[in-house]
Amino acid sequence: MKISLSVTHNCNLRCNYCYTGEKIHKNMNLKTASEIVDFAFEITPCENQIDFSFFGGEPLLCFYLIKDVIAYVKTKEFSNPISYNITTNGTIINDEIIDFVNQNNIKLSISIDGPEHIHDKNRVDINNNGTLKTVLQNIKKISNKVNFFQVNAVYGPDTVGELGETFSFLIENEIKNIHLNPNITQNWDESMFSKITDAYENIAEKYMSHYKSNQEVALNLIDSKLILFLKGGYDKEDKCGMGETEFGFAPSGNVYPCERLIGDDTNDEMCMGNIHTGINPLKRCSIGKKRGNSNAECVTCSVQKYCMNWCGCTNYNMTGYSDKVSSMLCYSERAAITAAKKVILELQDNETFINHFCNYAYDENKILNTGVYYEHTHRRSNGKSMES
């Protein structure tokens, strides 16, 4: 069960591509958060994992609330495995936060888009100043202190051509667990598509070059597809559980099927109810029915089983329908599969590459490929239908 708490609409940055709406000083209160925790335990079968993700705005502006929520979780009697994640812009990290993150095995996801001319183009503070320097300093501060962190680099039509440069920059800064994510709220003009294939090919070359130099790196773009090659494609249980095994909660307590659909909490089409007043079962059902992919073209596609065409929030943000795939996603997935294919053919006998899949990253291992492991296991929580 994935429970995302958007603990605040507030943020200390003003990223140009932000999809979470106006930055207002509206925070979740502890009563709302506690009810969400109660809800999570009520709807999750015993023994099934619950992932609590803290999201925003900038969630670390409400660090006090995150501490209170986790303290509340610990008061509950449960047998479910629990994990915690915080998605942060990386500008507000201090020793107290680092200690707390370690004590509670929280996974940090830090946003950094690349070198200065890429990162600072979009990720600016309220005075329109770039934030790379601060984020990089904080990443260096935590890199030997926290158990797990990954970076998320967002690329859009304006920066996809520089994706290889971003990857190299992150590696140069000793960041070894990298997630590259396309901006799904921007308009991707078709003229950009050839840049996507070029960029992914370039990244695959760099990835292979690292392994040939016996350097391990975890990269979602390639690793997730390699895992799928090994598995033979996505399982039913891997796919989007929006509205059934995934819920996103706005600071008001409003419930959405995914945290990426909360925005500024005004999306009536996707809002399923409120934690204080209940969830509308018909609304939840109608959203659930539209999970997946209804595109006739995809049925005959040779790489369908490796394609992430089922991601409801990606589809919704790109096409306005949770079950309609955008042309950008089609191009991107095919390019990623082609790039990953090249990698597996080239590296199948490479010792470091094989170790990459053999070693698991835990406390003592800073070469992080937990993301790879996590990718194909953590979504296997199996929630039963929820009562309204």
Place this chain on the structure above:
Amino acid sequence: MSTHIEEAMERAWSPNSIDRLHLINGGWPIPNFRIPMDKLIAITKGSPRIAMSGVPKGISTNIYLKKILAGGIRMPHLHMQDEIVLFDKSVLQEYLHAAAEEVKNIEDITEIRDFIRQ
């Protein structure tokens, strides 16, 4: 499953094996074979750290760490029907070869005109 494998499993997964689940760095033995669900449940029953649960309709199997601690299943594994396949390095390499052989047949799609959605 052959008698040979069954014997190997008995040796690797005796009731005393539970102790091996709780080593600081994770201590699962390294079998090269599939482990039936009932065997895994028997072994992990009562474990403070690891829980197993079946998924309805035989889609897959869940295995969890009850707490996020160092250790657990440190080996790559795949969920296949109601079984988990744990890999050691040589088995993983075989899987990589097999997967590479399969994906070699996927047609490269790099030309924009060849994409489905235009």
